[in-house]
Amino acid sequence: MSRILFLLVPGVHLLDLAGPAQVFSTAADLGLGQTLTYVAEQPVVPTAQGVPLQADTVWPELCPDDLLLVPGWRSSGLSSSDQWLAPDTLVRLSEHHAAGGTVASVCAGADALGRAGLLDGRRCTTHHDLQDELAARYPRATVVRDVLYTLDDRVVTSAGIASGIDLALHLVAAEHGPAVAAQIAREMVVYARRNGHERQESAMLRHRSHLDDTVHRAQDAIDARFDSRLPLGGLAASVGVSERTLTRLFTRATGLTPLRYQQTLRLERAEHLIAHGATVEHAARTVGFEDPRMLRRLRARPTLPTPATG
Incomplete structure (x- = not known):
């Protein structure tokens, strides 16, 4: 993961964004070479917690080593956010995956991956309040309940809010080893935990x-x-x-x-x-x-x- 690109949607939850961003920025502080970039369809993005964020509207060139991550947002339901991502943005998501890149989501961000066609035939998860709706919107996907995150063919989804930290720690461990992930977890004063039902590797x-x-x-x-x-x-x-x-x-x-x-x-x-x-x-x-x-x-x-x- 040389670049971590966050795609911000209006109403983005700060912890959905800040949790993974803190993990990857701590990895960068340790000299692992990550660059964090934030893009959106508008230069100022309102957040669910009221703090506006600035983002780039011009996408950088991505390579297969880059991670494209969509944090979740506040909404009354997944369908209420259908107008928030333009078709060409969804195409960018699918094209990055088709080129060998990894795409990830936190919480409602899974809906963006679904609209891009990336959940069809794959395991995925989201916040427990949204799981039924996600399964109904994408019947070809397998929505896994009661897990922190899922990984399926470079499509990574997490349950929401703090679980984005677990997802990011797993990705760091997969690329740089569990000792590095444990060091980052210690710096952040969080548990270096995994999905409870899976084998602790x-x-x-x-x-x-x-x-x-x-x-x-x-x-x-x-x-x-x-x-x-x-x-x-x-x-x-x-x-x-x-x-x-x-x-x-x-x-x-x-x-x-x-x-x-x-x-x-x-x-x-x-x-x-x-x-x-x-x-x-x-x-x-x-x-x-x-x-x-x-x-x-x-x-x-x-x-x-x-x-x-x-």
Whole structure:
């Protein structure tokens, strides 16, 4: 994602826009190269909360690496906003996707994707108050309820309001890795959460759903060097607490001891290597185990339950 282009519609909800924008701007602050651009069909866009926004009316040239995102807006129903996006704007949405780009929506923004023909034959979601209407307007779409977001062939939709943050964090994790997404979530003081019914694909995100800064700093250190020897004393000293305090805080926040967390990261990476053809012995050495038998024992353990959030 080299450019994040937000398409603003009159009555746009500030959090629908600001949540993803904060995620991507924080990614840019970390040096990941994102550029944020805002376009609309008029230079001044009224928002649902009363703060007017300025936007460009001339679209930049987009490439397949760019993300085109439509935040949601306030309306009495989806049909009431039919006049807000001109046909050529909807064509831009469909053409970007046809060229290999990713399109996304927050809340009512899914209707813009539907009008552009991008929901037909795909899974999608929107705010729970709008799901029935979305399903009725686009009967060829599969509206998924009770999820934070959906992804289907470079068409990404989220449930609305704060769920746009979850969508953006997922996109960052997919492109730059879960450790970066976790770092951004920590900067924003939000949970690095995923859809509850889906498999938590990364331990770095799965065990970051807490707000303990000491534990986050310890996790930062482990994430960066999980394949190295990390004595508990050195780890505790690096975050300014005793070994006993770190173990207590870490276990309370993540459900794991620091050592078990490190082993979980090693095991996850080793499983990835093995799935791509590496031998157990090679995978064990790569992730930092001196003896492959340790990796074999960890692989034989039952899967750890996902920690509760909220």
